[in-house]
Amino acid sequence: MLKTIPDGVYPTMVTPYTEDNKIDYVALKQLIDWYAERRVAGLFAICQSSEIFFLSFEEKLEILKFIMANKPAEMKIVASGHTADDLDTQIREARAYIECGIDAYVFISNRFAKQDENDDVFYRNMMSVIDALPQDTMYGIYECPYPYKRLLSPKLIAKMANSGKFAFLKDTCCNLEQIKDKLAATKGTNFKIYNANAALLYDSLIAGCAGYSGVMANFHPEIYAELCDCYKTNPEKAQILSDFVGFASVCECQVYPINAKYYISLDGVKINKFSRSRNINDFPPNRQKEIEQLYGFTKYFKKNMEIK
Numbered sequence: 001m002l003k004t005i006p007d008g009v010y011p012t013m014v015t016p017y018t019e020d021n022k023i024d025y026v027a028l029k030q031l032i033d034w035y036a037e038r039r040v041a042g043l044f045a046i047c048q049s050s051e052i053f054f055l056s057f058e059e060k061l062e063i064l065k066f067i068m069a070n071k072p073a074e075m076k077i078v079a080s081g082h083t084a085d086d087l088d089t090q091i092r093e094a095r096a097y098i099e100c101g102i103d104a105y106v107f108i109s110n111r112f113a114k115q116d117e118n119d120d121v122f123y124r125n126m127m128s129v130i131d132a133l134p135q136d137t138m139y140g141i142y143e144c145p146y147p148y149k150r151l152l153s154p155k156l157i158a159k160m161a162n163s164g165k166f167a168f169l170k171d172t173c174c175n176l177e178q179i180k181d182k183l184a185a186t187k188g189t190n191f192k193i194y195n196a197n198a199a200l201l202y203d204s205l206i207a208g209c210a211g212y213s214g215v216m217a218n219f220h221p222e223i224y225a226e227l228c229d230c231y232k233t234n235p236e237k238a239q240i241l242s243d244f245v246g247f248a249s250v251c252e253c254q255v256y257p258i259n260a261k262y263y264i265s266l267d268g269v270k271i272n273k274f275s276r277s278r279n280i281n282d283f284p285p286n287r288q289k290e291i292e293q294l295y296g297f298t299k300y301f302k303k304n305m306e307i308k
Contacts (some may be wrong), residue, residue: 010211052080082107104138112129168191171195198224220245
């Protein structure tokens with residue numbers, strides 16, 4: 001495995017389904033190609049956007065094996081699938097995912113302790129799982145909002161960064177000052193932070209974040225890639241890109257991931273809107289029209305900003 005992952009954009013992959021609620025592998029292959037054509041650094045597979053709490057272990061493993069077999073050679077894959085409650089199952093399942101040849105395995109922070117348990121319980125359980133896994137594995141940690149959001153303190157992040165076991169955090173605090181505190185806590189280490197919040201991305205990149213890993217990379221990842229590429233050299237352009245992605249990200253409050261699948265379908269991928277985690281009836285024609293308008297305006301914006 002790598003010692004680190006490249007900076008840049010890591011979309012949180014959605015899962016395509018057939019009309020009879022099976023994994024749609026034809027659409028999944030098109031989806032992998034769609035991401036690859038849009039300048040992403042890698043993919044975050046079997047994650048919350050993939051509806052992992054609504055997939056069986058067997059489905060998650062099969063999806064990951066398919067991704068690894070069909071991705072471009074240079075594309076980095078980090079993956080989670082970390083949903084089990086008991087530690088023994090977490091260890092068994094993590095081993096299976098790691099054996100697929102992924103570049104990093106991503107733990108979900110709320111899986112190691114209950115909401116009312118402290119950081120000592122969290123850290124003890126996490127390290128017991130790591131000690132039972134292959135020692136050459138690179139790990140990330142994700143502050144997943146479901147079933148509850150467990151944000152990591154700067155003190156805890158520093159401890160993890162200095163342990164030599166962790167390479168990155170997918171941060172979901174949505175608070176620039178907290179992100180800066182986490183960055184300060186990991187200064188001098190190789191630990192990276194990838195921001196999941198679109199509105200704060202530009203400011204967080206300036207502060208030292210390594211890139212973006214959020215749901216909006218399922219709409220226009222190439223714009224996020226452009227922002228990550230130009231924020232140091234062209235701040236005027238970066239600010240315009242930041243304004244666009246920040247405002248566009250209000251559609252996160254719509255019916256995600258159904259709306260993301262619909263957007264992707266407008267861009268030529270034969271993926272239907274079905275979701276296991278959301279009701280398709282909550283995505284009526286007016287909501288669909290909003291996504292069509294976002295798609296149309298994104299094309300206009302990209303043309304004027306000379307983004308491919």
